[in-house]
Amino acid sequence: MDQLLQWLLMPGILISLVFSALFSFKSRRSSDARTRAIFSARMNISMGIMLLFIALVQLFLSGESTLRIVIGAIFLVLGVFNLFAGLRNLSIYSSPRS
Template sequence: MDKSQSQDTECPAEAMLTDGSSTKELPFMIMFIKYLLFALLVIFMVCAAAYSISSRRTADPLIQGTRRSIMNMLLGGMLVTLSLMSMFIFRGSTLNVVIEAAFLLLGLFNIFSGLRSFSYYSRMRSGS
């Protein structure tokens, strides 16, 4: 058996990965998603802190409630982003999956309750 035949039959999985298909771009896409999620996490954190500070400095309770509901939605987005980041970073042990699911559900609940309170305060501000 010559050298070229032994390379072809040694590992067919390597041949599938190096055949020029789009599987080479997969690690790049995963890294891109990780960095995108990290950037979203930082944006959500900074915006939530800004809305928290601005809601405490205003005197009008309707504006306060509106800003706190926006802050609640941003914190929910932060929890959802954190759970998605942990899905990409850690491998799926049972404890990790349970914690990721808890963060995801808690984040979705925060987004939902923030939307509800935002609609309540916006109706109160419009007077209807």
């Protein structure tokens, strides 16, 4: 069971890492403020997903030490915060202009 979780979580971490770096690069290279904000929101979403995957690895695939559980919980909270902040910002900046 641990092997299956490892094969599911590790590619998720790597894919979200690539998307996070890609959107960060696009955000920094963009000259338009609205486009920069959209790419930044997508970067936050990708980073939130990556932190959630890392938290799942810490919580389920590691030994049952208190330190790992605390670190996993911190990553879980940060990941959820980044995910929701990115989704909120994406909905704000993707809406058509009035």
